[in-house]
Amino acid sequence: xxRLRNIENSVIPAVFFAVxxxxxxxxxxxxxxxxxxxxxxxxxxxxxxxxxPNMYNHIFVTLIEAFSGFFISILLALVxxxxxxxxxxxxxxxxxxxxxxxxxxxxxxxxxxxxWFGFGMLPKIIVVVLVCFFPILVSLLDGxxxxxxxxxxxxxxxxxxxxQIFRLVKFPAAMVSFFSGLRIAATYSIMGAVIGEWLGGRxxxxxxxxxxxxxxxxxKTFAVVVVIIALSMLVFYLVKLTQRLVMPWSIEAERNxx
Amino acid sequence: xxxxxxxxxxKLELKQIYKTFEDTPVLEGISLQLKNKEFVSIxxxxxxxxxxxxxxxxxxxxxxSGEVIIEGESYxxxxxxxxxxxxxxxxxxxxxxxxxxxxxxxxxxxxxxQARETVSPFFSVFGLEGFEYKYPFQLSGGMRQRAALxxxxxxxxxxxxxxxxxxxxxxxxxxxxxxxxxxxxQQLEASVLFITHDIEEAIYLSDRIYIISERxxxxxxxxxxxxxxxxxxxxxxxxxxxxxxxxxLSLL
Ligand SMILES: Nc1ncnc2c1ncn2[C@@H]1O[C@H](COP(=O)(O)OP(=O)(O)O)[C@@H](O)[C@H]1O
Ligand SMILES: [Mg+2]
Numbered sequence: 399x400x401r402l403r404n405i406e407n408s409v410i411p412a413v414f415f416a417v418x419x420x421x422x423x424x425x426x427x428x429x430x431x432x433x434x435x436x437x438x439x440x441x442x443x444x445x446x447x448x449x450x451p452n453m454y455n456h457i458f459v460t461l462i463e464a465f466s467g468f469f470i471s472i473l474l475a476l477v478x479x480x481x482x483x484x485x486x487x488x489x490x491x492x493x494x495x496x497x498x499x500x501x502x503x504x505x506x507x508x509x510x511x512x513x514w515f516g517f518g519m520l521p522k523i524i525v526v527v528l529v530c531f532f533p534i535l536v537s538l539l540d541g542x543x544x545x546x547x548x549x550x551x552x553x554x555x556x557x558x559x560x561x562q563i564f565r566l567v568k569f570p571a572a573m574v575s576f577f578s579g580l581r582i583a584a585t586y587s588i589m590g591a592v593i594g595e596w597l598g599g600r601x602x603x604x605x606x607x608x609x610x611x612x613x614x615x616x617x618k619t620f621a622v623v624v625v626i627i628a629l630s631m632l633v634f635y636l637v638k639l640t641q642r643l644v645m646p647w648s649i650e651a652e653r654n655x656x
Numbered sequence: 657x658x659x660x661x662x663x664x665x666x667k668l669e670l671k672q673i674y675k676t677f678e679d680t681p682v683l684e685g686i687s688l689q690l691k692n693k694e695f696v697s698i699x700x701x702x703x704x705x706x707x708x709x710x711x712x713x714x715x716x717x718x719x720x721s722g723e724v725i726i727e728g729e730s731y732x733x734x735x736x737x738x739x740x741x742x743x744x745x746x747x748x749x750x751x752x753x754x755x756x757x758x759x760x761x762x763x764x765x766x767x768x769x770q771a772r773e774t775v776s777p778f779f780s781v782f783g784l785e786g787f788e789y790k791y792p793f794q795l796s797g798g799m800r801q802r803a804a805l806x807x808x809x810x811x812x813x814x815x816x817x818x819x820x821x822x823x824x825x826x827x828x829x830x831x832x833x834x835x836x837x838x839x840x841x842q843q844l845e846a847s848v849l850f851i852t853h854d855i856e857e858a859i860y861l862s863d864r865i866y867i868i869s870e871r872x873x874x875x876x877x878x879x880x881x882x883x884x885x886x887x888x889x890x891x892x893x894x895x896x897x898x899x900x901x902x903x904x905l906s907l908l
Contacts, residue, residue: 546744548744548746551711551716552740552742552746554716554735555716555735555736556735556736556739556760556763556811557736558763562763566748566759566763567748570748570750571748645750647749647750647791
């Protein structure tokens with residue numbers, strides 16, 4: 399039964415997606431939509447194959463920015479979450495500021511970073527951190543505070559220290575929630591780097607994209623979008639794979655709960 | 657206090673425990689005793705304050721007045737002496753069964769490998785052989801409770817508090833667990849204080865039963881169960897058992 403449902407879960411969206419692509423392809427081929435407004439999937443595919451070799455360097459730069467920002471976010475979130483969870487005053491003081499900070503539009507901030515930090519990788523990494531940091535922090539905090547009170551009491555009855563309770567129970571218990579935050583942040587990380595690159599620089603998918611868009615090469619623009627989607631999916635599954643390796647019980651437990 | 661120290665028979669004594677939560681009196685003068693290797697049940701309706709008694713015995717809560725005495729020493733409000741098991745198994749889902757059972761030893765400062773070696777001989781006693789390296793989600797409800805009891809036992813081998821440990825199990829599994837528990841306890845040197853609201857369970861397992869009233873709880877009646885051990889399923893339909901059940905029912 400379960401296996402059947404899994405197949406169903408992957409087949410239905412795949413078929414639906416294929417149907418959408420076919421409709422798209424036919425609409426362009428039959429002239430319902432004009433080719434220079436919206437290139438067809440096959441146009442995009444062949445363009446992608448053609449320009450991919452030129453993009454390797456850009457992909458590499460974007461990945462470096464995304465990964466650096468992602469890991470800095472993880473470190474920052476870990477430190478802050480532990481601090482906020484153990485000292486309630488810190489949580490009360492910082493949490494509202496963090497929420498407000500999330501409402502400041504990045505598009506406004508990003509040009510400032512370029513002014514302050516130049517056209518190198520740093521301003522892009524900062525944008526990635528701004529995008530990724532918050533979901534990771536929130537998921538960690540949620541995880542840390544969602545631990546069953548009874549299990550903490552049980553450990554207290556065994557005379558466990560606060561540090562032991564944190565290490566043995568709270569932190570591991572927060573991992574499932576932490577990883578769901580990581581998955582979201584991982585997908586955002588590529589997008590964050592691309593947004594950062596729009597403002598200028600030497601290399602990166604965002605820069606490549608601005609270039610091809612300025613020359614009205616829409617098929618190339620779409621090809622870059624495909625690459626961005628592929629990279630985002632890639633990091634998403636990398637995080638999922640890591641979760642499976644680090645905590646095999648969590649995937650199984652999630653599946654059993656369904 | 658010296659009188660208790662000389663009397664090695666008494667492991668645990670509660671003297672006139674009072675506890676009030678925000679204007680609601682919950683415990684009103686609970687006094688009881690647990691002797692060495694005895695199985696004593698606290699039987700009372702839900703919400704009467706049974707778990708509160710255990711929270712006080714384990715030291716998690718301080719009573720408003722009264723004393724907890726363990727082997728002649730005052731342990732009022734002190735944690736870390738008795739082991740405590742809840743109705744929920746509270747196994748850590750990210751730890752294998754053997755590491756769950758090792759948890760108390762890890763807390764006491766033992767290294768992981770040594771803790772594993774210390775607990776592993778008990779897996780056969782507790783009917784958990786072959787489950788050492790499974791994760792809790794791979795176990796049935798009954799097996800999880802076994803693992804939880806093993807962990808409880810690893811913390812304190814002489815005094816165990818069991819708070820409705822089989823309350824979440826279906827009737828058939830629970831009957832099996834009763835048989836299992838009697839078998840396990842025969843091989844251990846443990847005194848057990850057991851909470852339940854199930855009359856048959858209390859009679860079947862116990863040497864003595866304290867019946868407590870509705871909130872605010874006080875000990876209403878103490879009943880000695882003089883049924884022969886080892887006990888088997890046939891006992892459940894015997895006349896002595898029925899008489900005891902009728903007697904307790906008339907009290908509630
Ligand atoms: N920490 C607490 N704060 C306030 N009220 C509590 C607390 N713990 C228990 N109570 C109340 O005390 C009463 C007895 O609870 P409990 O000891 O859990 O009962 P039992 O285990 O017999 O079902 C209940 O009415 C419960 O709401
Ligand atoms: Mg209770």
